[in-house]
Amino acid sequence: MNRKILFPVIILTLINFTNQAQDIKKGDVFIQNAHVLTITDGVKENTDVWVRNGIIHKIGSQLRVPNDIVVIDARGKFLMPGIIDAHSHVALEAINEASSPITAEVKMGDVIDPFDIGIYRALAGGTTISHAMHGSANAIGGQNITLKHRYGTFNPDDLVMKEAPRTIKFALGENPTRVHGRGKNLQPRSRMGVEAVIRNGFEEAIQYKQTWEAWNKAKNQKNNRQVPPTFSSRLETLLDILEGEIIIHCHSYRADEIYMLIQVCKDYGVDKIVFSHVNEGFKVAPELANNTMGASVFSDWWAYKFEVYYSTAYNAAILTKNGVITSINSDSAELIRHLYHEAAKTQRYGGLSDEEALALITINPARQLGIDQWVGSIEEGKQGDLVLFDKHPLSIYAIPEMTWVDGIKYFDRKEDKTDQRLKVDPEETLEPMFLHADHVNCMSNVDFFFTGFGRNLFEHNH
Amino acid sequence: MNKLPILLISLLFLNLQLYAQIDGDVIKPFKGDFLLQNARIFTITDGILENTDLLIQNGKIAAIGKDLPEENHRVIDCTDKRLYPGFIDGGTSLGLVEVNSLPETQDYMELGKVTPQMQALTAVNPNAVAIPVTRVSGVTTVLTQPRGGYFPGTAALIQLNGYTPDQMDAGFRAVLMNFPSAAKAGSYDSRSAETIQKEAEKGLKEIDAIWEKATTYLQIQEKGGEVDYYPEMAHLAKVLKGELPLFIEVNAANDISNALEWVKDKEIDVVFTGVAEGWKVAEELVEANISVITGPVLALPSRQSDSYDSPYTNASILQKAGVKVAIRTQETENVRNLPFHAGFAAAYGMGTEEALKAITLHPAELFNVADKLGSLEVGKNATLFLADGDPFEPKTQIHQVFIDGYKIPMTNRHIRLYQEFLDREMKPEN
Numbered sequence: 051m052n053r054k055i056l057f058p059v060i061i062l063t064l065i066n067f068t069n070q071a072q073d074i075k076k077g078d079v080f081i082q083n084a085h086v087l088t089i090t091d092g093v094k095e096n097t098d099v100w101v102r103n104g105i106i107h108k109i110g111s112q113l114r115v116p117n118d119i120v121v122i123d124a125r126g127k128f129l130m131p132g133i134i135d136a137h138s139h140v141a142l143e144a145i146n147e148a149s150s151p152i153t154a155e156v157k158m159g160d161v162i163d164p165f166d167i168g169i170y171r172a173l174a175g176g177t178t179i180s181h182a183m184h185g186s187a188n189a190i191g192g193q194n195i196t197l198k199h200r201y202g203t204f205n206p207d208d209l210v211m212k213e214a215p216r217t218i219k220f221a222l223g224e225n226p227t228r229v230h231g232r233g234k235n236l237q238p239r240s241r242m243g244v245e246a247v248i249r250n251g252f253e254e255a256i257q258y259k260q261t262w263e264a265w266n267k268a269k270n271q272k273n274n275r276q277v278p279p280t281f282s283s284r285l286e287t288l289l290d291i292l293e294g295e296i297i298i299h300c301h302s303y304r305a306d307e308i309y310m311l312i313q314v315c316k317d318y319g320v321d322k323i324v325f326s327h328v329n330e331g332f333k334v335a336p337e338l339a340n341n342t343m344g345a346s347v348f349s350d351w352w353a354y355k356f357e358v359y360y361s362t363a364y365n366a367a368i369l370t371k372n373g374v375i376t377s378i379n380s381d382s383a384e385l386i387r388h389l390y391h392e393a394a395k396t397q398r399y400g401g402l403s404d405e406e407a408l409a410l411i412t413i414n415p416a417r418q419l420g421i422d423q424w425v426g427s428i429e430e431g432k433q434g435d436l437v438l439f440d441k442h443p444l445s446i447y448a449i450p451e452m453t454w455v456d457g458i459k460y461f462d463r464k465e466d467k468t469d470q471r472l473k474v475d476p477e478e479t480l481e482p483m484f485l486h487a488d489h490v491n492c493m494s495n496v497d498f499f500f501t502g503f504g505r506n507l508f509e510h511n512h
Numbered sequence: 513m514n515k516l517p518i519l520l521i522s523l524l525f526l527n528l529q530l531y532a533q534i535d536g537d538v539i540k541p542f543k544g545d546f547l548l549q550n551a552r553i554f555t556i557t558d559g560i561l562e563n564t565d566l567l568i569q570n571g572k573i574a575a576i577g578k579d580l581p582e583e584n585h586r587v588i589d590c591t592d593k594r595l596y597p598g599f600i601d602g603g604t605s606l607g608l609v610e611v612n613s614l615p616e617t618q619d620y621m622e623l624g625k626v627t628p629q630m631q632a633l634t635a636v637n638p639n640a641v642a643i644p645v646t647r648v649s650g651v652t653t654v655l656t657q658p659r660g661g662y663f664p665g666t667a668a669l670i671q672l673n674g675y676t677p678d679q680m681d682a683g684f685r686a687v688l689m690n691f692p693s694a695a696k697a698g699s700y701d702s703r704s705a706e707t708i709q710k711e712a713e714k715g716l717k718e719i720d721a722i723w724e725k726a727t728t729y730l731q732i733q734e735k736g737g738e739v740d741y742y743p744e745m746a747h748l749a750k751v752l753k754g755e756l757p758l759f760i761e762v763n764a765a766n767d768i769s770n771a772l773e774w775v776k777d778k779e780i781d782v783v784f785t786g787v788a789e790g791w792k793v794a795e796e797l798v799e800a801n802i803s804v805i806t807g808p809v810l811a812l813p814s815r816q817s818d819s820y821d822s823p824y825t826n827a828s829i830l831q832k833a834g835v836k837v838a839i840r841t842q843e844t845e846n847v848r849n850l851p852f853h854a855g856f857a858a859a860y861g862m863g864t865e866e867a868l869k870a871i872t873l874h875p876a877e878l879f880n881v882a883d884k885l886g887s888l889e890v891g892k893n894a895t896l897f898l899a900d901g902d903p904f905e906p907k908t909q910i911h912q913v914f915i916d917g918y919k920i921p922m923t924n925r926h927i928r929l930y931q932e933f934l935d936r937e938m939k940p941e942n
Contacts, residue, residue, distance in 0.1 A: 332929065353844070398907060449860070471816055
């Protein structure tokens with residue numbers, strides 16, 4: 051081998067090797083005498099939880115633990131599983147690849163930003179896992195990534211929850227029709243077009259599969275003169291959806307569009323689908339219960355655009371009582387800081403029990419992300435993602451005090467130093483100020499399509 | 513023993529009120545004499561009164577005391593429930609916008625940077641869907657504000673019941689001003705530090721020029737001179753005369769210091785609003801004796817370098833330093849979250865009692881309506897609500913709201929949708 055090539059190859063191999071050798075940090079901790087809100091097995095009073103090597107090893111009382119383990123006295127405090135946000139845009143450098151109504155080939159895993167202060171702020175609110183999603187500009191958007199909030203690493207891959215199955219973003223209604231139909235004069239311009247785009251995409255994927263099958267059959271035959279088909283990662287991804295390897299998480303608001311996608315999925319035999327936002331999900335709750343992996347909703351957001359005008363804050367309660375797997379998500383750098391409070395609102399709007407309300411931010415989003423065998427409840431054998439509150443987490447007065455991911459403490463209110471940034475721009479002479487309006491959200495990175503469009507369409511968030 | 517039938521009747525009555533809309537009945541707010549019996553009364557100004565009655569007559573709190581005579585009053589049993597004065601949101605856009613993204617329904621911003629005479633009350637839609645959604649939470653009174661430019665317009669205090677803006681008028685106006693900011697506005701602001709500074713200084717110069725014009729206008733007017741029709745100046749002159757207060761929106765710490773400097777030699781009635789970074793300059797605010805309306809509390813820290821809880825602790829830090837603090841949501845459709853904003857401030861240092869004041873008595877005082885609102889005292893407006901627990905707690909239910917003596921129907925579109933769809937009649941075939 052040429053030396054000139056060999057040297058970079060060695061270097062690259064070394065870099066690669068060191069990267070892979072860097073293991074995810076896992077910790078040990080012994081939390082004593084807490085009110086343990088297990089989620090799946092009721093509330094256990096004065097109970098100890100022992101996390102060993104990142105995994106919940108034992109739950110009980112008077113456990114014999116090693117002398118050198120860190121002990122947390124949690125008497126009178128409330129321990130719950132790390133909160134899971136099924137719809138977030140935290141730790142992403144880009145949100146929307148708004149260049150086509152279908153962009154199934156793009157991956158949010160390629161744009162993870164480990165320096166996002168939002169990760170730390172989420173931890174300070176007890177959120178340990180977020181589903182970092184593509185935006186809602188396209189009928190079929192990019193592939194999302196499930197992140198564990200291992201704040202402090204500079205390596206984007208360390209944030210990825212490796213066990214999590216693949217998921218993809220779909221979007222219905224105003225956003226894709228505005229971006230493509232009205233913004234670029236491309237289908238879809240209406241909810242009819244959204245259905246057509248999705249069906250056409252699925253049909254194209256099926257044809258693509260048939261073309262490859264024909265080629266694979268032909269290529270080994272003698273005197274084969276056929277040209278191999280062109281590889282398409284977009285269509286490969288759509289096929290993976292049809293074959294049940296990817297869970298759809300679909301941005302949606304109105305009952306009609308939700309119902310439409312349920313029908314489309316039935317036609318193509320797709321049953322791994324979660325509806326997100328789903329403001330009018332309550333109108334088709336029995337259909338959602340029968341045909342989907344559930345709904346991930348806002349606690350009380352409405353009226354910020356027309357398609358959410360006929361909403362109700364009782365949505366989560368109606369869905370829950372109709373047997374829909376329901377979660378409450380943030381879609382916001384702000385709400386992700388207090389999802390426990392968002393869940394508590396279902397007690398005012400619909401009177402959900404403590405168990406039902408807490409499930410909305412733990413085991414239910416875990417199910418919707420396909421990660422419930424590892425996280426979402428306090429059970430022996432599950433991952434040591436935990437948050438300790440001074441009061442019951444559904445109380446307005448509750449303050450998260452400590453948060454662990456894989457048994458490692460990433461947040462401690464007592465040790466919280468003011469500036470938690472991992473990276474400071476050395477050229478920054480004036481630190482920008484963010485007032486409450488500046489959230490990263492579903493429609494980020496698409497504003498440039500609307501320059502001179504007459505209205506400020508960037509205002510249309512989520 | 514003779515109390516039992518009345519109790520049963522009043523319970524029935526309550527139930528009827530809560531669920532009558534199932535049968536398609538229209539329930540309107542109605543005025544009457546109501547005797548609220550045996551409540552835990554959170555007066556705000558006189559502590560908590562246990563097992564006490566409160567009589568509503570002619571829209572006012574007519575009496576507070578033990579075992580008030582029932583006479584012909586409609587009796588509402590409040591055993592194990594609490595009474596609070598209606599909550600007051602110190603800053604919203606309620607009534608001025610119906611659907612946030614649709615310009616056709618936005619009535620909070622006029623063209624031009626200097627429009628102090630634009631009246632928010634004119635554009636308040638008494639039938640905005642968000643109004644009944646808000647008031648069933650116990651938020652009865654809000655300041656609704658125009659926005660944009662140096663002087664966006666005149667905010668109005670409204671009560672959340674009434675068929676015309678005048679009926680909703682709670683008797684307070686404030687001229688708004690946005691103090692020119694020398695802060696970099698988020699990561700999209702590509703201006704250099706120098707440009708930002710220069711533009712802020714230029715903005716203040718423009719405001720000074722307007723101020724001088726208004727001063728001249730007032731001087732001519734006071735000396736009996738002829739003045740042309742100049743509504744902007746005529747309105748600002750009212751601020752100079754002390755007829756209307758000036759509410760200055762200012763958030764960055766440096767801007768707050770500059771705004772304090774700007775108001776120092778002006779003999780006007782001033783309140784600072786926003787004040788997101790007030791915690792950095794609390795002492796300056798105390799020294800200048802400036803009151804603030806701060807919020808939203810449920811917000812992101814204003815700087816990436818700030819502690820994660822700075823928006824939660826801001827109100828508390830200001831209050832403890834000695835600043836009079838009112839809390840606002842800066843919301844439109846979710847003004848109903850005001851008690852939760854106050855609750856977070858309470859949890860992060862302010863305590864429940866002070867946080868309650870920040871959404872009752874303090875805004876009432878800042879809005880010069882403390883003789884009518886902000887506490888439960890005889891002679892004040894019967895603007896209050898009945899809850900089965902701490903209204904900051906999400907699980908607490910608000911059972912009845914009264915505004916100016918009107919018994920408010922405890923329903924709205926959110927509740928009606930719940931009633932219709934909780935158990936849908938037509939179920940899918942499997």
